[in-house]
Amino acid sequence: MNDSELDEKDHEYIPVDDSDDSEESEAFEDPEYVPDSSGDEGASQLLPVTTDKPKQILVQSCIKISGKREAKMHCCLFCSKYYSKMPRHMEQIHANEPRVARVLCLAKKSRERKEALSVLLREGDFAHNYDVFHKEQGVVLPKYRSREGENKSINHYLPCEFCRAFVIKTSLRKHQKTCSQSKKEHIFGSTLENSRQLLPMKKQSDFQTNILDRMREDSVTHIVKQDPLILLYGQRQYEKVGGQQHNWQYISQKMKELGRFLISVCEANNDVKSLTQCFSPHMFDAVIAAVKNVAGYESKGHTFATPSLALKLGYSLQKCCSILRNSAIRNEDEDLKKKATDFLEIYKDEWTERVSVHAHGTLSTAKYNRPQMLPLVEDVVCLHKYLDKAPEISKDWDTESRYLEFGKICLCQIILFNREKKWGSTTAQIEGLP
Numbered sequence: 458m459n460d461s462e463l464d465e466k467d468h469e470y471i472p473v474d475d476s477d478d479s480e481e482s483e484a485f486e487d488p489e490y491v492p493d494s495s496g497d498e499g500a501s502q503l504l505p506v507t508t509d510k511p512k513q514i515l516v517q518s519c520i521k522i523s524g525k526r527e528a529k530m531h532c533c534l535f536c537s538k539y540y541s542k543m544p545r546h547m548e549q550i551h552a553n554e555p556r557v558a559r560v561l562c563l564a565k566k567s568r569e570r571k572e573a574l575s576v577l578l579r580e581g582d583f584a585h586n587y588d589v590f591h592k593e594q595g596v597v598l599p600k601y602r603s604r605e606g607e608n609k610s611i612n613h614y615l616p617c618e619f620c621r622a623f624v625i626k627t628s629l630r631k632h633q634k635t636c637s638q639s640k641k642e643h644i645f646g647s648t649l650e651n652s653r654q655l656l657p658m659k660k661q662s663d664f665q666t667n668i669l670d671r672m673r674e675d676s677v678t679h680i681v682k683q684d685p686l687i688l689l690y691g692q693r694q695y696e697k698v699g700g701q702q703h704n705w706q707y708i709s710q711k712m713k714e715l716g717r718f719l720i721s722v723c724e725a726n727n728d729v730k731s732l733t734q735c736f737s738p739h740m741f742d743a744v745i746a747a748v749k750n751v752a753g754y755e756s757k758g759h760t761f762a763t764p765s766l767a768l769k770l771g772y773s774l775q776k777c778c779s780i781l782r783n784s785a786i787r788n789e790d791e792d793l794k795k796k797a798t799d800f801l802e803i804y805k806d807e808w809t810e811r812v813s814v815h816a817h818g819t820l821s822t823a824k825y826n827r828p829q830m831l832p833l834v835e836d837v838v839c840l841h842k843y844l845d846k847a848p849e850i851s852k853d854w855d856t857e858s859r860y861l862e863f864g865k866i867c868l869c870q871i872i873l874f875n876r877e878k879k880w881g882s883t884t885a886q887i888e889g890l891p
C-alpha cells in the first residue's frame with residue numbers, strides 16, 4: 458500500500474482517550490477525554506525507555522494494571538526526565554524558565570494557558586522522539602497510546618508537522634483538521650512528506666557525521682537540526698564543497714546563520730514554524746525585517762552592525778528558495794512552485810535596494826575609515842632573517858621539529874610570493890603527497 462492510499466484512507470482508528478489525568482494537559486482539546494482512573498497521585502516516575510533488544514524502536518502503549526490504565530508518560534523539554542504530570546512538574550521545577558514563566562502569567566484554567574502548556578509538552582515529547590529515531594532505539598511517546606494487545610509498530614506513526622505530536626499516519630489528516638497549531642493557509646506539499654521530513658535522516662551519512670554531529674549544541678543548532686529545508690540546504694552545500702575538510706566549519710556556519718534568521722522570523726510571526734513557510738510573497742517583508750534584525754540594522758543611518766551577514770543571508774535565502782522551487786517542480790506541487798517563484802521574483806527586484814545597497818555602503822565606509830597599518834622596519838628584518846634559515850635547516854632535518862619548522866618557512870615564502878591571504882596557500886594540495 459503506498460502513501461497516497463494510506464493518506465486517503467482517513468479511517469476509523471479510534472485512539473485511546475488516555476490524556477493526562479492532571480487538569481492542565483492536552484486533555485482539554487480532546488472531546489472524548491475521560492480522566493485516567495489510575496489515581497496516580499504519586500511523585501514523578503521514570504519511564505523505562507531502554508529496551509533489551511538492540512536497536513529497536515517501540516511505541517508507548519496503554520497497559521492496564523489490575524484494571525487501571527497505567528499513567529501516560531511525557532518527556533520534560535527542560536530536564537529531559539519523564540513524568541506523567543508534566544504541567545505540574547513544569548510549574549514546580551521550571552517556573553524560572555522564561556517560557557514557563559510566561560505561561561504561568563496566563564489565567565489559571567484559561568484556554569490560552571492550557572494551549573501554551575500543551576505546546577511545551579509536545580515539544581518535550583518531540584525532542585525525546587527525535588532522539589529515539591536518531592539513535593534508532595527507545596520508546597516513542599505518541600499522542601494517543603494504542604490499546605494493550607494491539608501494539609502498533611513505529612512504522613504506523615508520523616509526527617504532525619504543526620504540533621509535532623506522533624499520530625497514526627492514516628489519521629494524520631483527520632488530526633490536522635482539529636490540531637490547535639494547524640494553520641490551514643500554510644500547508645504546503647503532501648501531508649505525509651512534510652511529516653516525514655521532520656524525522657532524522659535514516660542512515661548515518663557523511664553529512665550527519667561531519668557536519669551535524671560536530672555542531673555545538675545550543676538553541677540555534679536545535680532549530681537547524683529540526684528544519685528540513687535548512688538541512689537540505691546544508692546537504693547541498695556539503696555535496697558541493699564538503700569534500701574538503703576546511704569547508705565543514707563554513708557549511709555549519711551557513712546553516713547556523715539561517716537558524717538565527719528563522720528564530721527571528723518565528724519570534725515576530727507566531728504562525729511561522731519552518732523556513733519553508735518564509736518563502737511566500739506575503740512573507741517577503743517579514744523576511745527583510747528578520748534579516749535586518751539579525752544583522753543589526755540601524756534605520757537612522759541605514760547601516761548594519763554586521764553588513765556581511767545581511768549579504769550572506771541574502772545568498773543563502775535565495776539558494777534555499779531555489780531548492781524549494783525545484784523540489785516543488787519535481788513533486789508537481791504547483792501551489793508551492795508559484796509561491797517560491799514569486800518570492801524569487803520579488804527578491805530580484807527589491808533585495809538590492811532594501812538590503813544589499815545599505816550593507817555594501819556600511820562595508821565601504823568601514824573600509825575607508827580603517828587605518829592602514831604599515832609594517833615596521835624591524836619586523837620586516839626579523840621576518841627575512843627567519844626565512845633565511847631555510848637552507849640551513851634543509852641540510853639536516855632528522856628531527857620532527859626541524860621538519861615542521863622547514864614546512865612553516867616554506868609556507869611563509871609561498872604566501873609572500875603569491876602576495877595573497879593565507880587561505881589559498883594553506884589549503885593547496887600537492888599532487889603525489891598524502
Ligand SMILES: [Zn+2]
Nearest residue numbers: 533535536537
Ligand atoms: Zn523538567
Ligand SMILES: [Zn+2]
Nearest residue numbers: 617619620636
Ligand atoms: Zn498537530
